[in-house]
Amino acid sequence: MNNPSIKITIYEASDRLGGWIDSEEVKVKGLDGGKGTVCFQRGARLIKPQHQAKDPYRFDDLLFYLMVDKLNLAERLQSAPKNEAMAKFIYYPDHLVRLPDASLLKSPLKLIQTLRTEPLFKGLFQSIVHYARTRFREHGTLHMNYPSSNDLSCRETSVGEHFQRLFGRRDLVDNVLSAVMHGIYGGDVWKLSAQRTPFWNILKDGKYPTNLKPGGVWLDYADRDLLLRLQHHERTVELARAGLEKSAHWFPSGLNELTDALASFLKDRRGITFKTGAPVTSLRYAARVDRIAVSTSKQPTPVTYEKVISTIYAKTLAGICLPGQLPTLAKSTAATIRVVNLWYPQPGLNHPNRGFGYLIPQSVSYAENPEFVLGVLFDSDREWIPDPRKPGRYINRGKDTIRGTKLTVMMGGHYWDYLEAGMIPDDAAAIELAKKAVARHMGWPESYNEHVVARTKLCRDCIPQHLVGHRERMKAAHGELQDAFRGRLAVAGGSYQSPGVLPSIRAGKDVAEHALGWFKTGNGNKEVIQTVGDTGLWQFAAPSSSMGVFNQHHIPFRGWGAKRKTLKRFVQRYGWKKPTAQG
Structure with missing residues (x-):
């Protein structure tokens, strides 16, 4: 809290804090009678560093490192x-197929044989040739100006449509990309907007000049501002540089260690009040006092606030406002995911298929996937790794006290979009479906299910779906929020920005700083850099681009051995102009 004089009230509908991030410790018994506990996790469980790619487009993970430092969690970070x-x-069409990786590249003959014989990779070589031709043609017709917001909206297309154009056919889209979209969004590859997914970095290629001078890199102005301000946090810089050599982060008990620590940190601050078990039932703009009146199930009499920030699902927000006030948000969609945690007392049941897990594409037939499983995570492989110094021994990187085979099954997603609430499998039915599906996929005998320990949770509307046209809808929602609440209501979270832990942290920072009037740029000027505005959605209505060319050797978090320099030396090339206050 940089301003303790401000009074903040946080409303939470449930009796616990942390949202979809949740974990549960369960007592189990091994085959030899030994007792122990295992930690079942729901929701996000890993943090993927975002600033280690060749071209640093996003730096949201820097805020994660800042939180880890401020909450004294660095020693807990795995x-x-x-x-x-x-x-x-990937499970296709009726068995697990390992995707090519660095280890397979060491056996080129085996790799080529796999690519040629596995139906999963049908059309791969033809797609590669067509992709190369398409990219070559685009490279020869580069646009020297970055597309405007309106241009981006006109170009918006689904992930499936975009890559079908690049590949010249849809085999890889149906068999591989649809599985990836299941794992990230639980969504339909032919409906999700490519501009709102990680593939956006690929879409940028061919849309702006690539013939940059050595050290030049495209960078968002908001990221530049973030870098300038965080570079003085030495511990954050240290963690970020260490993160360049890491592929993932987590905590032994799950990411709820982060949310629990954050809740404790805020509870110890003066001026912050938590009200749990109090879902908000009404939001009204009180024109007479120019404030927002908030009512809850426990507090029917409205209480007025100068500023309200909503992080709930957009459709839910529209439902607690006056009818017709936020029609665009009322049409929002989200995927419902059923998470089933399974623990088998026999270790290594999924071996020799050791790894992260498997996903199931949309092209798998109903006969092979009647349970509508999206994917399965091999939690035990990530948490228990072989000790290279002691053959036959394992290093425990989680909180389990006993080895076994621990899996997380994800079901539903866009497959359940048209089901009524009563048609979604209940807890008991979902557990039986998950056990049956995993046994069939892995080829296990039914007897293994006799000793399995299972828990489940239904995460209703947990992953908002950014369908084609998302930018235009958010632009319209920006206007509706301004008209209905006069800038007193702002929104943040997965319904608007990209779903996920890191985007949510970034969205929270941006909207909070705007609400508190913290607009100074990193060089100390009082020039306002407009990012989210009064509604949290200004970036969708912004009239100009927000990217420029910078010298990557001046980025203090790259870890390339360069001296700690800042990004003040803004490289203005190719006719680019300095960003305006709205840029």
């Missing part, structure tokens, strides 16, 4: 090195 081999699989 990490996987970049060179750690965690194989990934």
Whole structure:
């Protein structure tokens, strides 16, 4: 809290804090009668560093490192090195297929044989040739100006449509990309907007000049501002540089260690009040006092606030406002995911398919996937790794006190979009479906299910779906929020920005700083850099681009051995102009 004089009230509908991030310790018994506990996790469980790619487009993970430092969690943070081999699989059409990775590249003959014989990779070589031709043609017709917001909206297309154009056919889209979208969003590859997914970095190629001078890199102005301000946090810089050599971060008990620590930190601050078990039932703009009136199930009499920030699902927000006030947000969609945690007392049941887990694409027939499983994570492989110094021994990187085979099954997603609430499998039915599906996929005998320990949670509307046209809808929602609440209501979270832990942290920072009037740029000027505005959605309505060319050797978090320099030396090339206050 940089301003303790401000009074803040946080409303939470449930009796616990942390949202979809949740974990549960369960007592189990091994085959030999030994007792122990295992930690079942729901929701996000890993943090993937974002600033280690060749071109640093996003730096949201820097805020994660800042939180880890401020909450004294650095010693609890677990990490996987970049060179750690965690194989990934796709189930198609009726068996697990390992995706090519660095380890397979060591056996080129085996790799070529796999690519030629596995139906999963049908059309791969033709797609590669067509992709190369398409990219070559685009490279020869580069636009020297970055597309405007309106241009981006006109170009918006689904992930499936975009890559079908690049590949010249849809085999890889149906068999591989749809599985990836299941794992990230639980969504339909033919409906999700490519501009709102990690593929956006690929879409940028061919849309702006690439013939930059040595050291030049495209960078968002908001990221530049973030870098300038965080570079003085030495511990954050240290953690970020260490993160360049890591492929993932987590905490032994799950990411709830982060949310629990944050809740404790805030509870110890004066001026912050938590009200749990109090879902908000009404939001009204009180024109007479120019404030927002908030009512809850426990507090029917409205209480007025100068500023309200909503992080709930957009459709839910529209439902607690006056009818017709936020029609665009009322049409929002989200995926419902059923998470089933399974623990088998026999260790290594999924071996030799050791790795991160497997995903199931949309092209798998209903006969092979009647349970509508999206994917399965091999939690035990990530948490228990072989000790290289002691053959036959394992290093425990989690909180389990006993070894076994621990899996997380994800079901539903866009497959359940048209089901009524009563048609979604209940807890008991979902557990039976998950056990049956995993046994069939892995080829296990039914007898293994006799000793399995299972828990489940239904995460209703947990992953907002950014369908084609998302930018235009958010632009319209920006206007509706301004008209209905006069800038007193702002929104943040997965319904608007990209879903996930890191985007949510970034969205929270941006909207909070705007609400508190913290607009100084990193060089100390009082020039306002408009990012989210009064509604949290200004970036969708912004009239100009927000990217420029910078010298990557001046980025203090790259870890390339360069001296700690700042990004003040803004490289203005190719006719680019300095960003305006709205840029």
